[in-house]
Amino acid sequence: MDAELVALATAGATAVVQQMATDSWARARDRVVAFFARRGEAQEDAVARELETSRGELMAALDSGDEQTASDVRAEWRTRLRRALLADPAAAAELRAVLAEILPGPDGPPVTEVRNTISGGVQHGPVIQAGSVGPVTLGTPDHPAGH
Known part of the structure; x- marks a missing residue:
């Protein structure tokens, strides 16, 4: 198999599995279901059930810190995507569009990258790192932080 198609199958599986753990999973699932259904691999409802089963396994693995199961879920979908690309090399363009x-x-949810560096010795207060922070209260109303 062409190295580019192997890389595409790997990227596709990684993206699908990453999306399983997001709020936008339903939209991603529908696109992946349609991709496989067009390949004639299975009926849409069967692919959707398989994806949901994988998602359940992944979420349980993430909750328990089971990296092996998470890796197995990625490997399963990488293999399925690789087989779909082997059977229909023209599917690569569609998979790229799905991804x-x-x-x-630019058209999806924003990606925020935050980089903080703490230097100069020991920090004696809270350190918060986030893409965006709403109202923050440190301490309690009876005992404000730093008093």
Whole structure:
């Protein structure tokens, strides 16, 4: 198999599994279901059930810190995508379109990158790192922080 198609199958599986753990999973699932259904691999409802089963396994694995099961879920979908691409090399363009649609980007949810560096010795207060922070209260109303 062409190295580019292997890389695409790997990227596709990674994206699908990442999306399983997000709020936008339903949209991503529908696009992946349609991709496989067009390949004639299975009926849409069967693919949807398989994806939901994988999602359940992944979420349980993430909750328990079971990286092996999470890796197995990625491997399963990488194999399925690789087989679909082998059977229909023209599917690569469609898979790229699916990935462009489900991954964060200019038209998707914003991606925030935060980099903080703490230096200069011991820090004696809270350190918060986040893409955005709403109202923050440190301490309690009876005992404000730093008093």
